[in-house]
Amino acid sequence: MSERIDFDQVREVIRIAAESDLIELEVESPALKVRVKKAGPNPAPETSASATATGAAPGADDQDRLETVAAPMVGTFYRASSPEVPPFVKEGDLVGEGQVICVIEAMKLFNEIQAEKSGRIARVLVDNASPVEYGQPLFLLDTSARA
Amino acid sequence: MTAGAATGQAARLGWPLVWVGELGSTNDLARLLVGAGCPEGAVVVADRQTRGRGRQGRAWASPSGGLWCSVLLYPSADLPQGLLSLAVAVAVAETAEQFVPGPARIRWPNDVEIAGRKVAGILIETAGAAVVVGVGINVGIELQVMPPEVAARAGSLHLIAGRPIERRAVLEALLARLADRYSAWAAGGEAVSDAWSSRDMLRGTPVAVLHSGPAIEGIAEGINREGALRIRTATGAIRQVVAGDVHQICGPSDPSG
Numbered sequence: 474m475s476e477r478i479d480f481d482q483v484r485e486v487i488r489i490a491a492e493s494d495l496i497e498l499e500v501e502s503p504a505l506k507v508r509v510k511k512a513g514p515n516p517a518p519e520t521s522a523s524a525t526a527t528g529a530a531p532g533a534d535d536q537d538r539l540e541t542v543a544a545p546m547v548g549t550f551y552r553a554s555s556p557e558v559p560p561f562v563k564e565g566d567l568v569g570e571g572q573v574i575c576v577i578e579a580m581k582l583f584n585e586i587q588a589e590k591s592g593r594i595a596r597v598l599v600d601n602a603s604p605v606e607y608g609q610p611l612f613l614l615d616t617s618a619r620a
Numbered sequence: 621m622t623a624g625a626a627t628g629q630a631a632r633l634g635w636p637l638v639w640v641g642e643l644g645s646t647n648d649l650a651r652l653l654v655g656a657g658c659p660e661g662a663v664v665v666a667d668r669q670t671r672g673r674g675r676q677g678r679a680w681a682s683p684s685g686g687l688w689c690s691v692l693l694y695p696s697a698d699l700p701q702g703l704l705s706l707a708v709a710v711a712v713a714e715t716a717e718q719f720v721p722g723p724a725r726i727r728w729p730n731d732v733e734i735a736g737r738k739v740a741g742i743l744i745e746t747a748g749a750a751v752v753v754g755v756g757i758n759v760g761i762e763l764q765v766m767p768p769e770v771a772a773r774a775g776s777l778h779l780i781a782g783r784p785i786e787r788r789a790v791l792e793a794l795l796a797r798l799a800d801r802y803s804a805w806a807a808g809g810e811a812v813s814d815a816w817s818s819r820d821m822l823r824g825t826p827v828a829v830l831h832s833g834p835a836i837e838g839i840a841e842g843i844n845r846e847g848a849l850r851i852r853t854a855t856g857a858i859r860q861v862v863a864g865d866v867h868q869i870c871g872p873s874d875p876s877g
Contacts, residue, residue, distance in 0.1 A: 549863040555673060579863055580705040580848070580863075581730050582704065583744065600832075
């Protein structure tokens with residue numbers, strides 16, 4: 474479907490940007506707007522796709538190793554198990570492998586999503602209660618950080 | 621990771637059974653049981669829930685007289701879990717029909733309604749390798765104790781049947797139907813899809829799915845293999861919806877619309 478966001482394309486844009494000398498790259502199509510901007514001397518791509526949250530850039534550091542945590546399924550992204558409790562994680566938090574970092578709901582089944590690696594949550598890329606597609610970047614995780 | 625994790629074949633559900641007077645939410649206690657290493661088939665029942673919840677943190681009224689329970693499952697990780705949610709709805713619909721006349725129909729994904737009134741709600745959560753299946757059935761609830769906005773479209777089995785119904789009997793029927801549908805789901809799910817589709821109350825009707833962003837409007841056309849709702853939009857394209865609030869909307873031929 475033409476209206477569908479293609480996250481393979483997003484990843485491709487990020488890859489091209491990461492391997493080039495570009496500082497900033499913006500690609501816009503009717504369904505999608507992607508902006509990739511390198512964060513500092515040791516280029517680590519930071520991304521924002523349409524309808525995702527944007528905020529301050531993560532602190533660039535020579536040791537930063539930012540990895541994208543992608544949605545393993547289609548559904549609704551929730552940062553907390555219910556509206557009245559704090560989010561599982563927030564930017565700056567250290568997480569361990571296997572720690573629950575968000576929930577994705579599909580067919581009224583709430584799937585806990587666990588961190589596959591330990592690190593520091595550098596960036597939360599999606600607003601609470603937003604729909605997410607398979608493979609959509611949810612978090613940037615700085616895997617060089619250790620608890 | 622869990623010793624004896626079942627694949628769903630010949631699942632026996634109902635042991636151990638923890639039945640308490642009042643709880644925040646049966647799902648929350650069931651999640652603690654997961655952490656304590658409780659086996660597949662464990663069930664938590666509460667007479668009342670003080671923090672029963674539905675989707676998006678909405679409160680689920682859980683006064684005395686309803687069957688509020690959670691069942692612990694350890695399904696194989698490579699099975700399509702969305703369809704499990706629909707399998708539970710089929711089991712709940714089949715359970716209700718053992719106690720009341722009239723067909724129980726399902727509003728995608730898993731609300732169970734009889735004569736246009738919602739009699740059961742389902743909320744499922746994963747907890748590590750476990751799946752906590754929360755089911756609430758209005759067995760013997762006087763609607764005046766419900767919040768007015770809930771009572772307006774809620775039903776209770778005893779009112780439909782015109783006689784008192786034992787919650788224990790409903791629980792036993794539910795566990796038997798659930799074991800059966802869980803096994804069918806684990807075996808491939810086609811029987812589940814067929815059973816669900818025969819109860820699909822939205823098929824062929826105009827619907828709007830509300831989520832963040834513009835609503836998706838069109839005609840409901842059943843489910844796909846994963847259990848997503850198929851909606852044919854005005855352009856003829858099929859949208860596959862896995863989440864959001866589904867509302868039936870009045871068609872142009874409806875004089876009241």
